[in-house]
Amino acid sequence: MPVLTLQRSYKYIMYATKQPSLRIKQADLKCKSGCGFYGNADWEGYCSQCYRNHMDVERQKKSHNSQMPDQSRAQMSGFTKFEEKKRQQTDKKNKYLKSLPVFRKSSNVKDSGRPEKYIDIMRQANPDANKLMVEFITQYSQYGDIVKKDFFKCSQAFSNKVINELEVKPIEDLAETAQNYYNLYQNRVNSNSIYEDVPSEIREKLVEFFEKYTMIILYSFLFCPPTTNDEEKDLAIQNRIRKLSWVNAHHLDCCISETSIEVRDLVYTAINDLLGMDSMKAPLEKLACVVKCCRSVVEVLQHCQGGPVSADEFLPALIFVVLKANPARLKSNILYVTRFCKDSRLMQGEAGYYFTNLCCAVSFIENLTAESLNNMPEQEFEAYMSGELTCVSAWESALVACEGMHQLCEHLAFLKELSERTQIVQNTTQSLRDDMQKLKEGICDSVESVLERTPLIIKPRINPLTLTKEQLFTQTTQYGPQIETTNEVNTCTDTDIGQNYYLQNLSLTQINALDSTKNKLQLDITPCITLPEISKALNSNDFLSSSSAVDNKSIESITPDDNSYLGLSKVNYDIDFSDLSTENSVAEDLTPEKRKSPTPSFVIGDPFSPIGGSCPIAQTPLVPSSVFPQIESKNDGFVLPFLDDTEENVEDSLLDKVEVAPSASLPAPLVPTSSEYSGFSKQGSRIPNIPCSTGDFSSLNFAGNSNM
């Protein structure tokens, strides 16, 4: 019974071929024959014992029925398969082995595949075996020739037996034969007197060496033998993995970060180790590759999650690596190791553990469904598998992402540089600001020091204020003519506060005073105008016309051409009227709106300045005279219509442009018109006929209308 158990045992590893139902049913596992042991699909549902009995029966039947044993059938199909395998082998070599760090020349040692020739070829043309022989001699010759002889005798016996049975027995039987011989030799080493002197560690090594040596000799016969469908399985799993190329670490709930360069290097190392398995011959060596690969995987995981790794994370990562590696002849390799590696090695120890994991990974890939990939929707899974959906595989996208990361890094570096430069700019700005602050303080200090030295500057401001209010008129009377001239300058320069202030006060605050005076003026003036001598008026007119273009109307009205008292009286009357209306705002007339009406009054007032002597009030001539220059300038501005249009606060601009504006030219065109003048009343209707239609005339027109 123990024998049967054992025979069955080492197959388990491979035959988890059922669909991954979540629960394993007892019935699924049992042998078809009902013997109570577990069966599996590869044995047609039998357990190993029943399968073998079954096969024996079949074989006997066949040999009875036809004299052709199935040996020949195997041989025939074997040849074609050999050719196919050879092709595939070389293809894969070209594809993979170049990149392998552990490439070992596994030349197509003995592909001639004729049992009769096997032994000869085995002897002569296996460089690996020869190399091992040399190695054995150098390592173990110290234990005497007898050990060496026995070793080669045993290995020879083993290989001969296997080769003899190669075409006769199924591969499973050969595997058992191999296991038997391993154990035979081990027992021999441990019990036979030949090996008495050999220490126990060396004995163990000898056993290992026996396995290695014999398997290297027999590799070409036992690896992917033509009697099996291993090769079809290889192709199937290869296609399967190709189809699954879109599966990424995320699908497997695996924490491999595919974008990290270091991780990718480690994953590539693991992949290389796994690919290296195919180039090894002895099961022991293949196992070593698996262990190496798995250690790399562990390292990857450790790198990714920064801590210890458990099997929960290990298996998905290994599956990922297998998917990305798509190792050549994966299935053949696994089957070969399963069959011909010493049984105990696969069940125990680190190598066994990792190999078990690899088998699990392969089994998972074979039976992978939508359900096993994070419960991916069935349709999506089908779409991926059929190639409808060709998402960029994670691995490729990782490369793209790496490129992106690379650019990102470059940009970050650039930004860093920029920020550094900005920092420099900010620093210099700060220093500049400090300098400015210092400069400002320095200036303030110096200003203060200057102010301290000359503290009286402020006082003069206050004194003139009081003075001007009280002595405003006295000043003006005394310096009347002078003010006329200085005002222009002063208003522009704005320095002499006293006089300027006087003007402002005059316009704004002294209105009441002016009102009173003007009211007096009016009272005084009206009689003056109604009763004037014509000669005086004429004189004054002469003076006005010659001095400046005061007001066309007034000029015209007073022109000597009319020579009618009526006209004069009318004019005078108008003047009085306008005077009354605008008397309040002497200064307001500075604004263009107010120019219309007030001007005549001052023009009229003006003629009285020479009459000042005759006029009982001494102050009256002064007010108009002081304002006169402004009026004059206004009129100049008046001539230019655009000034009215553009400037609202004409005061400053007008004053500025006093000098610019040509004033002398105005009277000339007006003189001819005055000759046509037929009367003031007609003027309004006539004005449009005047060729030079300045704004002044329109205003006059308006004034005339208002007067009418």
Add this chain to the structure above:
Amino acid sequence: MSAGPYNYSYIFKYIIIGDMGVGKSCLLHQFTEKKFMADCPHTIGVEFGTRIIEVSGQKIKLQIWDTAGQERFRAVTRSYYRGAAGALMVYDITRRSTYNHLSSWLTDTRNLTNPSTVIFLIGNKCDLEGQRDVTYEEASKFAEENGLMFVEASAKTGDNVEEAFLETAKKIYQSIQDGRLDLNAAESGVQHKPSQPGRNPLSNDQQANKDNCAC
């Protein structure tokens, strides 16, 4: 690989099974390194561990295989069970779902191991008493009904971890002594040390006696 000096008489293979995240690896690590896993971040993989213990004066090497607990790997992880002498079935006392899955884990274990395999139930994370979701009594009853050994342990503090592994080993050793466990069967999960090959020379031929697996 039983190479090297044989300072032990037997090798027992254990597997640790249970849902993902119940602390299988931590238990293994606590047992082999006597440290909580999170406390030693530089530890390499702990999915495979060994430790030599002593039972009844016999030195025994324990080889412990950690397994992936994800549901979707259940179907393919059958090969883990092969040749296990002991199975530590772990659940998390703070997560009821891990306890509820025990019966399916038990079914797998029973189906895929030989009858003499010792199954030990461990309720892990017993240091998190405040978050307990499964009572001791309940689990104890479950263990009794199914003929399992049971203990609540904490991989973090190390409570009962040693005991769980040792008790399992004792039980296995007891089975050997009683003859219930056939040492020569590869599936027993027990290897005898090769210096005592004991029985049988080879009985040649196809009746190849690998029962002499005194390897």
